[in-house]
Amino acid sequence: MRYETKVFIAILLVVAVGLSIVNFLGLTYLRLALEEGLEREINYLKRLYPQVGTPPHIVISEDPLPPEGFTVSAYTGKYFIFLKKDYVKDRLRGLAFLLLLWDAFLIISLSLLLRRTLLRYMGRERELKDLFHALLMTVTHRIGNFISVQKLNVELLGEDRRALRLRESLRKLEGDYTRLLETLLNIQKGGEVGKERLDIRSLVVSTLSGNRKEVRLILNLREGVFVDMNPIYGEILIQSLLENALKYARSFVHVKLCRTKDDRPLLLIRND
Incomplete structure (x- = not known):
């Protein structure tokens, strides 16, 4: 797997996990808020019913048998207060579905934007890398030609002391040049620089x-x-x-x- 693909997947995973945590905390807070709201609403109806009406998810009756889909929540001494079953879960389920749609939209949009950015960046980096390698290979080729010419010139000088010094310097330079060229070729082939x-x-x-x-x-x-x-x-x-x-x-x-x-x-x- 290519490096940019790993980065792309890692960023998407981080975003997905982050959104999941935020959604979980948001739904938990909303569940607590809904439960507290229902408790306040039931206490309000205990004091004021029948002067006020009831919302669709609450039924108040003198009959102790709850209607279908409702459960007993409180008793005022005269009236039974019934609360719709799974009212909180239904509200949370609807919100969770909405959040899921938004999360999917955000992740898809982010993935497309990130992919476009990575491809553009990697394309420019690849072009610069190819240009850099071309320049290096040109320079090293000219250095190799220069070393070859200088070796020939040193041989023409014979066994003079200065010629021996030049020959030794050229030998070291040629060794450094060879190792540098091998490293550049290895990097160009995608290999790692060894230690x-x-x-x-x-x-x-x-x-x-x-x-x-x-x-x-x-x-x-x-x-x-x-x-x-x-x-x-x-x-x-x-x-x-x-x-x-x-x-x-x-x-x-x-x-x-x-x-x-x-x-x-x-x-x-x-x-x-």
């Missing part, structure tokens, strides 16, 4: 190994610190933090990896 157990110390060391800025590195990296997350997210996050720290450092960068008192991973980065 892996990342060694934070290895990521920090790997990122700092490509540093070419002349700054002093102070490393206090505890071993055995792992985090379960998507590797692409983890690498991007740590690389961004360390690269910014190196970029704006004047003489040193201090990186500390440890755990808090409640055994949570903690990465501290500071510079001057």
Whole structure:
């Protein structure tokens, strides 16, 4: 079942349950009000009958035998007051049927409106998602071409020291590019972004190994610190933090990896 269908059904269920609770409370209050009204009406007739008439659901007679469909409700000493059977239930049944019609109308109207809104929203989201994927695939394709050209240029430089550094940088860039492309393809196919157990110390060391800025590195990296997350997210996050720290450092960068008192991973980065 698609996600939007689940949301649609869940909202309708919540609305239906909410209306049912409101209707139940309303009918309960109305039943109590009708019973109190009948009690006041009978007390009123006890005092004033026969000076006043009786409503259709009440019959007053000196005969103790109730008419068909009525039951004894009170006795004044001279007159018997008979109340129509199921009077309260009939009133509640009529109101409940009316409420049911209104609830059905509201739920159907809400479902049509909600379905239209969801379809429109999901359609726009799908279009933006397709456009985003197309742009990403275009960019990654160009990056792949750029890496291929640069690898060829580095090979032409031979075994020079600078060429070796460029070759190592291109190797890391190609690895990051390959993993990013695999993640994008998996997302485009509807798959989930998987999580892996990342060694934070290895990521920090790997990122700092490509540093070419002349700054002093102070490393206090505890071993055995792992985090379960998507590797692409983890690498991007740590690389961004360390690269910014190196970029704006004047003489040193201090990186500390440890755990808090409640055994949570903690990465501290500071510079001057």
